[in-house]
Amino acid sequence: MVDISRLLSRRTGRMKASEIRELLKYASVPGVISFGGGLPNPETFPVDGLVEITEKVLRERGKSALQYGTTEGVDSLRDAIARRMRDKKGMDITKDNVIIMSGSQQALDLLGKLFLEPGKTAIVEAPTYLAALSAFRPYEGEIIGVEMDENGLKTDILEEKMKKFRNEGKFVPFIYTIPTFQNPSGVTMSLDRRKHLLEIAEDFGALVIEDDPYGELRYSGEDIPTLKSLDRDGRVIYFGTVSKILAPGLRTGWVIADKEIAWKFVIAKQATDLCTNTLSQHIIAEAFDSGLVDSHIPEIRKMYSHKRDLMLDMLEDKMPEGTTWTKPEGGMFLWVWTPEGVDTMKMFPKAIENGIAYVVGEAFYPDRSVKNAMRLNFTYSSDEEIKEGVGRLAKTIREFM
Ligand SMILES: Cc1ncc(COP(=O)(O)O)c(C=O)c1O
Structure with missing residues (x-):
């Protein structure tokens, strides 16, 4: 051995x-x-619906659905997602802001790859998504948690910490949040806190990562605007996924970001898997367009x-x-x-x-x-x-x- x-x-x-x-x-x-x-x-x-769609995709577009695709993702899916994010999440974006990922977990890994290294500090909610910690840790930055209460991340404490970090010469490239029905706590960040978070990020020159796998699974109460829809200067990077609204086995998610940031994700992704499963992408595009998802x-x-x-x-x-x-x-x-x-x-x-x-x-x-x-x-x-x-x-x- x-x-x-x-x-x-x-x-x-x-x-x-x-x-x-x-x-x-x-x-x-x-x-x-x-x-x-x-x-x-x-x-x-929706197994029966997906059987039908898969057969249709293979019969009508089999040759391209089984071929490598571009790293950015299949155009029809990027279009469908851009439309959905505009209509349902109030985002002012086009297909060029959408990069398809092999699950939002891949986006978390690429985020670490792009923005963390020794000497940099990622801010997360405490508690936060366990596999985000696993994704960030190998990139050797520091990870610091900020407390939450029933209204989400305590932004006043975040502000205090950011001031302290600035005085200590710590550099914070991003603040990672799951603002809606958070994993693990189930808590949703209030609108006031969302606005405050964006102000703080602007003050300190940090990006905000909005991870939103659960936003469409609301059972009571009123929708709160996404951070990305409140974003005025391209500071928010949004992660979405079909894992909780369709099926996680399709392994497909997306990043929404300003074009310069989106391009960085494309380059980083290219080296890890060239492209996301093309067949899955065609199936999901059809599932959105045919109304199956809705x-x-x-x-x-x-x-x-x-x-x-x-x-x-x-x-x-x-x-x-x-x-x-x-x-x-x-x-x-x-x-x-x-x-x-x-x-x-x-x-x-x-x-x-x-x-x-x-x-x-x-x-x-x-x-x-x-x-x-x-x-x-x-x-x-x-x-x-x-x-x-x-x-x-x-x-x-x-x-x-
Ligand atoms: C907060 C959060 N982010 C990301 C993921 C990963 O999702 P995906 O299946 O799209 O990789 C999950 C899955 O449970 C999650 O809870």
């Missing part, structure tokens, strides 16, 4: 297997109900909003005093604060013993500083599992206290 430890690059030391993956191995033990995964419910995938989203909303309500009712019913949780207006996750001193990492073995799994909250913090929290997914489990699982979770917290 070759000893590769001397051969590996320094950055591999910063690459770790996803914590969720490791912990969720236990969740596949028979009998364990898991609120830990982040998967859409497969019952929502007729399908209400069905996803109906199923998920029912499951959200069920989980919230069960939490209300079963949780011990001192436990609190967020009440998301959309998305796939909610966040639970366990009573002070209840460390959810230490509690995890007991949870598995009781047949329930979650993701420990500390994994979502760049400095792992918060111990008494967890993320619950409400979209994947059956209604019966939600009812039974919340009961098991409440029992586990009581026993652990």
